[in-house]
Amino acid sequence: MKSVRLWLLGVGTPLVLLAVWWFASADSTDTFFPPLAEILDRFRALWLFDHFTSDVLVSLRNLALGYAIAGVAAVAVGFVTALSAPIRWAVDPVIHFLRGIPPVALVPIFISLMGFGLEMRITSIALAAFFPTFIATVDGLRAVDRGLLDVASVYRLSRGERVVSVLLPAAGPQIFSGLQVSLQTAFVVMIASEMLGPSQGIGAMTLLAQQSFMISDMWSGILLLGVIGFAANFLFDLVRRKVLAWYIGSRRLARAS
Amino acid sequence: MALTVKPAVAGAAGIAVALAIWQAASSAHAAGGSLPAVATVATDLGGLLAEPDFWSAVGATVGIALLGLGASAAAGIVVGVLVGSFEPIRFATRAVLEFLKPIPPIVILPLVVLILGPTGQMSWFLVFLGCLLPIVMQTVDGVHSTDPVARDTARSYGMGSAEILARIVVPSSLPYIGTAMRVSAPAALIITVVAGLLGGGPGLGARLYLAQSGGDYPTLYALVIVLGVLGLMFQGATRFAERRLLHWHESYREVVHS
Amino acid sequence: MTSPHLATTPLEGSLGGEPQGQRPARLDVVHLAKSYGTGDGAKKVIEDLTFSVSAREIVCIVGPSGIGKTTLLKCLAGLQPTSGGRAAIDGREISGPPPEMALVFQDYSRSLMPWLTVRKNVVLPLRHLRLPKAELKARCDEALEAVGLAHAENQFPWQLSGGMQQRVAIARALAYRPEILIMDEPFASVDAQTRFDLEDLCLKIREGFGMTILVVTHDIDEAVYLADRVVVLGSKPARVLRIVDVELPSPRDQIGTRALPEFAAQRTDVLSLIKRPA
Amino acid sequence: MTSPHLATTPLEGSLGGEPQGQRPARLDVVHLAKSYGTGDGAKKVIEDLTFSVSAREIVCIVGPSGIGKTTLLKCLAGLQPTSGGRAAIDGREISGPPPEMALVFQDYSRSLMPWLTVRKNVVLPLRHLRLPKAELKARCDEALEAVGLAHAENQFPWQLSGGMQQRVAIARALAYRPEILIMDEPFASVDAQTRFDLEDLCLKIREGFGMTILVVTHDIDEAVYLADRVVVLGSKPARVLRIVDVELPSPRDQIGTRALPEFAAQRTDVLSLIKRPA
Amino acid sequence: ASPGASGSVTTLRVGTIGIGSDAAIKLAEEKGYFKEEGLDVKISVVANPPAGIAAAQSGQLDLTYTPSIPLLNALSNNVPLTVVAAADGYSAQAMTSKDLTKVDDTGLVVQKGSSINRPRDLEGKSVSVPARKAQLEVTVSKLIKDDGGDPSKVNWMVLDPSSALQSLNSGRVDAASLVAPFVSKAISQGDRLLASPGVEFFKAGAVGLWATGNSTLGKERQALEGFKTAIYKANAYANTHIDEAQQLSAQITNTPLSVIKAGAVNYWPDTVTTGDIQRVDDSMAELGYLKAPVKLPSNLILGD
Ligand SMILES: Nc1ncnc2c1ncn2[C@@H]1O[C@H](COP(=O)(O)OP(=O)(O)OP(=O)(O)O)[C@@H](O)[C@H]1O
Ligand SMILES: Nc1ncnc2c1ncn2[C@@H]1O[C@H](COP(=O)(O)OP(=O)(O)OP(=O)(O)O)[C@@H](O)[C@H]1O
Ligand SMILES: [Mg+2]
Numbered sequence A: 001m002k003s004v005r006l007w008l009l010g011v012g013t014p015l016v017l018l019a020v021w022w023f024a025s026a027d028s029t030d031t032f033f034p035p036l037a038e039i040l041d042r043f044r045a046l047w048l049f050d051h052f053t054s055d056v057l058v059s060l061r062n063l064a065l066g067y068a069i070a071g072v073a074a075v076a077v078g079f080v081t082a083l084s085a086p087i088r089w090a091v092d093p094v095i096h097f098l099r100g101i102p103p104v105a106l107v108p109i110f111i112s113l114m115g116f117g118l119e120m121r122i123t124s125i126a127l128a129a130f131f132p133t134f135i136a137t138v139d140g141l142r143a144v145d146r147g148l149l150d151v152a153s154v155y156r157l158s159r160g161e162r163v164v165s166v167l168l169p170a171a172g173p174q175i176f177s178g179l180q181v182s183l184q185t186a187f188v189v190m191i192a193s194e195m196l197g198p199s200q201g202i203g204a205m206t207l208l209a210q211q212s213f214m215i216s217d218m219w220s221g222i223l224l225l226g227v228i229g230f231a232a233n234f235l236f237d238l239v240r241r242k243v244l245a246w247y248i249g250s251r252r253l254a255r256a257s
Numbered sequence B: 001m002a003l004t005v006k007p008a009v010a011g012a013a014g015i016a017v018a019l020a021i022w023q024a025a026s027s028a029h030a031a032g033g034s035l036p037a038v039a040t041v042a043t044d045l046g047g048l049l050a051e052p053d054f055w056s057a058v059g060a061t062v063g064i065a066l067l068g069l070g071a072s073a074a075a076g077i078v079v080g081v082l083v084g085s086f087e088p089i090r091f092a093t094r095a096v097l098e099f100l101k102p103i104p105p106i107v108i109l110p111l112v113v114l115i116l117g118p119t120g121q122m123s124w125f126l127v128f129l130g131c132l133l134p135i136v137m138q139t140v141d142g143v144h145s146t147d148p149v150a151r152d153t154a155r156s157y158g159m160g161s162a163e164i165l166a167r168i169v170v171p172s173s174l175p176y177i178g179t180a181m182r183v184s185a186p187a188a189l190i191i192t193v194v195a196g197l198l199g200g201g202p203g204l205g206a207r208l209y210l211a212q213s214g215g216d217y218p219t220l221y222a223l224v225i226v227l228g229v230l231g232l233m234f235q236g237a238t239r240f241a242e243r244r245l246l247h248w249h250e251s252y253r254e255v256v257h258s
Numbered sequence C, D: 001m002t003s004p005h006l007a008t009t010p011l012e013g014s015l016g017g018e019p020q021g022q023r024p025a026r027l028d029v030v031h032l033a034k035s036y037g038t039g040d041g042a043k044k045v046i047e048d049l050t051f052s053v054s055a056r057e058i059v060c061i062v063g064p065s066g067i068g069k070t071t072l073l074k075c076l077a078g079l080q081p082t083s084g085g086r087a088a089i090d091g092r093e094i095s096g097p098p099p100e101m102a103l104v105f106q107d108y109s110r111s112l113m114p115w116l117t118v119r120k121n122v123v124l125p126l127r128h129l130r131l132p133k134a135e136l137k138a139r140c141d142e143a144l145e146a147v148g149l150a151h152a153e154n155q156f157p158w159q160l161s162g163g164m165q166q167r168v169a170i171a172r173a174l175a176y177r178p179e180i181l182i183m184d185e186p187f188a189s190v191d192a193q194t195r196f197d198l199e200d201l202c203l204k205i206r207e208g209f210g211m212t213i214l215v216v217t218h219d220i221d222e223a224v225y226l227a228d229r230v231v232v233l234g235s236k237p238a239r240v241l242r243i244v245d246v247e248l249p250s251p252r253d254q255i256g257t258r259a260l261p262e263f264a265a266q267r268t269d270v271l272s273l274i275k276r277p278a
Numbered sequence E: 001a002s003p004g005a006s007g008s009v010t011t012l013r014v015g016t017i018g019i020g021s022d023a024a025i026k027l028a029e030e031k032g033y034f035k036e037e038g039l040d041v042k043i044s045v046v047a048n049p050p051a052g053i054a055a056a057q058s059g060q061l062d063l064t065y066t067p068s069i070p071l072l073n074a075l076s077n078n079v080p081l082t083v084v085a086a087a088d089g090y091s092a093q094a095m096t097s098k099d100l101t102k103v104d105d106t107g108l109v110v111q112k113g114s115s116i117n118r119p120r121d122l123e124g125k126s127v128s129v130p131a132r133k134a135q136l137e138v139t140v141s142k143l144i145k146d147d148g149g150d151p152s153k154v155n156w157m158v159l160d161p162s163s164a165l166q167s168l169n170s171g172r173v174d175a176a177s178l179v180a181p182f183v184s185k186a187i188s189q190g191d192r193l194l195a196s197p198g199v200e201f202f203k204a205g206a207v208g209l210w211a212t213g214n215s216t217l218g219k220e221r222q223a224l225e226g227f228k229t230a231i232y233k234a235n236a237y238a239n240t241h242i243d244e245a246q247q248l249s250a251q252i253t254n255t256p257l258s259v260i261k262a263g264a265v266n267y268w269p270d271t272v273t274t275g276d277i278q279r280v281d282d283s284m285a286e287l288g289y290l291k292a293p294v295k296l297p298s299n300l301i302l303g304d
């Protein structure tokens, strides 16, 4: 009984909020808060047809490419760095400094170095998304339980086995939380690189709509970016749940008992 | 002794190599000459540091970031404790929070710029929004992470619910709030810069925009270096605060033997 | 399948435990049942448990892992609602944490607050008793002294070894001066020497404060050494297999008592109960 | 201050342990010393330890918490370099993890991979032995069967109770079929019944596989029940207080052996050693 | 009596985009024209005209600089704005000038050896603009259309001026539309001027405007009138003291004076009419930048 009520509350509240938005804005004449109906109308017209391949797909492809490059590179470089103390000492200060720079601030530099093309956008995304995962990988590997490493020594696991069967899974939770932050960063930089540079992509379209006062178009762009942000995170979570099932399960159990 | 010198030497060597690569690329006229020489940027940086306008921009950036962060921390912790402690509120807000959480504030930047204009208030508001949700979510997690055994201990010794909230639940969630602050502090700085760069809010972001659109590359690089240093300081400050407050937590315990 | 050894103790009254003399029962457990969850998903942990503990008595509970000993203690401490039967103190049914009782948890490391020092952990439950400052300090000092941790009062629990942490949890319970003390495997991670000392401390506080003590343990020797009676649990869901009266001279002594032939006999007695497939 | 009971066993040769018959020493520990850290910050944990373990012998080590038992085992397993003296297997000095040895760690929860199921944890160290598939499976099944966990093979370690996790770690060592098995408080968190079963398993594998076994325990009864000899450690830094030869008939039996007056005498003997202020 | 005589001082927050023609408002400040009207004008630089419009409409700014094209974009989306005064534009003699680069601060440039010789050649080519659907895109489109080309076939790229110059040189764009002082920079760098889109589009009259939002209009009408008086006084002064104005421009845009002097000479009109805006309105509709011409309200210009 109680759980049914709570469930209703969970599903009901967002629906009520949407309904409130719909009706409260229905005959809004406020320039900046157009009716939701109109926003959805523009959403369909703009993103589902007109600009789907020219803008939406371009943005998504840049995001996916930049993010994938960043993820693979960060884990690989992270391993090399974490497992070799001299390399770690050498790159630590530089890496920490680069990490301190707001990633969006690098976009103007990339524009100046590489122009405004796809390569600039993908590089910006990849570079900005690199650091969170890289740092998480190094931290995760350095925090691997001594006990587990001792087991690996006692049973004389080979170097490869040690990396694949012990280090990678043990650092897995941290690597994944780094990847999650990277995803957010990649998404932000995707938008920023479009707003600052070229005239293509969802970010550019949204900013253009704002600058030419097409408020419903702007709202529909915001809505689309919101949905993409949510969906990307959702997909990520699906993968994480699958890969880290052991970790999530053990955490839940530890909390429940 | 040997152990402390070695990382420092290696670190210095790393910095030297990075600077050398930069210098080589710039002298080789890579990227159409838009990469300024190290010395040019250093001179420009020196010029900036002597400029009162620059310092007021730094002040504006840091001030906005800190004010926004402070406000979202205060609001986020209260909301988080409420949401975490009361089941109906938690269920009612869960879907909405989960939906909004992964959406970065840059998404609503165009709207906020329209409504508040290119002002400090606009930047502050974006920082507030951008940091609020992570802090709320982490606080909720923290409240949930309260060890049931600790809670039962308190109950078995006859402590009331207000006392349990104050003495058990809030201290238990501190590590989570600490994590949220550690993530949010650099984020606050980033959002302030983004608000300046893309929305025209005051501070270093706007300076960055002017440098870019004016093609003033040395200043562009100098500003990015300044931002890097500010970012480091923000990270350092939150780490320091966290260490002081959470010295008892696993991740900060002084290693007794090693 | 019901155990043939069930119900060797008298029930239903608030007086019980004749074999242990004429002291009145403080703690009564009558046909207690406990399930986790409700409806189809319910998991029956305790089916029908009956025993009682008299005032100033030490009773030990032994039984296989996962049988429901911790669950039973949680019901007695009012932390879990029972699903049937009754548990009562001095005839009053237990419905919430009883003020005259203190519980030492099995999970000692999780029952100490890591952000408080040892002393502050001990003081924590005394705060709302609004005692005078001096008394607060005296009680805390005395309890820490008793468990041999006076020197560690300003350390944090996680700076101590497992055995020391367990002793902090015990000190906290002692400082609270409960009339009834319930302990869940309290000496599991302490070394042999310290364990002996703590067992003797247990006997001493029973004399000193007239406490009633209920202890869960896996160590049969310990149960026999400490207890006036040993409650042996078995079968799933949990039932009382037998209640063994321990007849050993007091005062007891670690070396002397354990070397007695009666001691060996009693231990063999309990052991053979446990060995039988339940 | 040197202990008067030191050096009841012969040293310096690779033959030792006369009182246990004429079996050759497999494991030799000679004047072993171990400090953590170097220079001023060094902490001397073991000062001068000498004993040996013969082939097919079971030796138990007892001693107070924090004295350096785990440290000693880590040195023997080649996980920690020694700071003085020597440790050798069949006369070969130990410098890295020896292939014929397996170690069951005290911290079972930190020695199982939480992302692998019970079966995969047991199989992990066998992978690089490149055994035929069938043999791999047979060894794993047998080991899980022996510790009574065949039913739990597809569960994750964190889904098991502490005692079950400990048994998984033991199963892993068994499946590895080491010639020398070293275990650090292997039965600390299992209940009395299971503990008995595991102790008996220990005796059985010694017979079955001819293993040499070294066990650290806090439980004096267990030490006396299991061991051919008990090494009692004491004083800080750690030294051998005495090596007690256990003279009990085999095969041993949980109920029978423990009820013997010789058993009580041996236990009292070891106990009194421990009780003495070291 | 003028507001100044009453002794009270009204503060006006004004947004500019930091271009050369801001010299006039600077002059008004320096020469004390604002003070004469009882005004304390606080100038701040905004990122671009739409940002300024947004700020003006929400009351964060009292006045903002905007060219007529962003103004029309805003008006067409029902953002209520009122024009207070002209900020810059073209003189009646501009079209007859022999060297259009001397009067037009905008320019369309191509690389020296480019095969593009007239606006209609830009069909299918990529052309950089500082912002989409803003002044340069609209004016260049008109050039192309008037020359018989199809502007909808142009690949517009948004680039800041320095990146545009760099991209033009490296061939990443085929043509760049620029604003002073980058036009003269491009020419000095060897690029070729293809056309002067500004003057050809606007002919003569006001282009840049000082506009205000509803809230300021309601509360500070008198102060706005004062601003208008002061700014026109400054406009007149600037037109007659070009050297002084150019020195200020150099300061404002952080450009060497020689570069400023090599470029167009600004013109500051003394009036703005509905006609100036209506012409632009019609052209934008014709080019498809507006669905239909905006019906300009009768009180669009303050004091009309
Ligand atoms: N909160 C709970 N919800 C559901 N089942 C539970 C819960 N707590 C314990 N159980 C189950 O109840 C049974 C008894 O658990 P309990 O902890 O009481 O055992 P125990 O006798 O104390 O064991 P041990 O000697 O290992 O401490 C176990 O099977 C356990 O899985
Ligand atoms: N890595 C280490 N660095 C420094 N000191 C250590 C380290 N590991 C253990 N010690 C210290 O060495 C001493 C012996 O520890 P060890 O773990 O060997 O004790 P133990 O006899 O196994 O105790 P227990 O019975 O509690 O397991 C302790 O004082 C401990 O603090
Ligand atoms: Mg229990």
Ligand SMILES: [Mg+2]
Residues within 6 Å of the ligand: D069, D070, D071, D106, D184
């Ligand atoms: Mg140990």
